[in-house]
Amino acid sequence: MxxxxxxxxxxxxxxxxxxxxxxxxxxxxxxxxxxxxxxxxxxxxxxxxxxxxxxxxxxxxxxxxxxxxxxxxxxxxxxxxxxxxxxxxxxxxxxFDMTEYEEHNIHDDNADTEQNVEQQLLQRKIANLPVEYREPLLLQVVVGFSGDEIAKQLELNKNTVMTRLFRARNMLKEALDSGNSERSANG
Structure with missing residues (x-):
C-alpha cells in the first residue's frame, strides 16, 4: 500500500x-x-x-x-x-460576400502621412503579385526565411524559390516604377 x-x-x-x-x-x-x-x-x-x-x-x-x-x-x-x-x-x-468594388479603390482617411501612403501602395502592389511570387517574397521579407527554408516550407526546389523571388522583386519594381511614372505625369 x-x-x-x-x-x-x-x-x-x-x-x-x-x-x-x-x-x-x-x-x-x-x-x-x-x-x-x-x-x-x-x-x-x-x-x-x-x-x-x-x-x-x-x-x-x-x-x-x-x-x-x-x-x-x-x-x-x-x-x-x-x-x-x-x-x-x-x-x-x-x-465571403463578393462586392462590386475592388480593394484598391477604397480610400483610407487615416492614411495622412506620406509614409503611410507609400506603405499602403507597397502593400497593394505586393498583394497584386501572383500568389506563386507573393508567398515566397512575404516569407523572405516579413518572416525572414532563407531560400532553403522557403523551399522547405512551400515544398519547392530551392532554385524555383530563388527564381520566384527574383521575378517577384522585378515585378514589384516594375509596378512601383510605373506608379511613380504615372504620378510624375499627373503631378
Missing amino acids: IGNFLRKKKTQTQVLVGMKEKQIQYEALVSAYHKDMYRYAYWLTHDQHIAEDIVQETFLRAWKSLDSLLDANAAKSWLITILRRENARRFERKQ
Whole structure:
C-alpha cells in the first residue's frame, strides 16, 4: 500500500515536472516568434483583428501538439506551417460576400502621412503579385526565411524559390516604377 502511494506520488511529480517543462518551452516559442507570426498573419489578411485571431489559434494548436516538435531549430517553420493552415481554414469556414468594388479603390482617411501612403501602395502592389511570387517574397521579407527554408516550407526546389523571388522583386519594381511614372505625369 505504501509502495502504491509512493509510485503514485512519483508519477504525479513527473507529470508536474513535464507540464512545467512544456510550459517553459511554449513560453519561449511565443516570446521568440510572436512578432514574426503576427507580421506574417497581418500581411496575409490585411486585418489586425483577423491576424491576431490567426496567431492566437496558431499558438493554441502549437501548445496542443508541442510534443511533436522534435527539433527546436525548426520551430519557426513549424509555426509558419500552422499559421498558413489556420489562414486556409478561415476560408473553409467562411463564405465571403463578393462586392462590386475592388480593394484598391477604397480610400483610407487615416492614411495622412506620406509614409503611410507609400506603405499602403507597397502593400497593394505586393498583394497584386501572383500568389506563386507573393508567398515566397512575404516569407523572405516579413518572416525572414532563407531560400532553403522557403523551399522547405512551400515544398519547392530551392532554385524555383530563388527564381520566384527574383521575378517577384522585378515585378514589384516594375509596378512601383510605373506608379511613380504615372504620378510624375499627373503631378
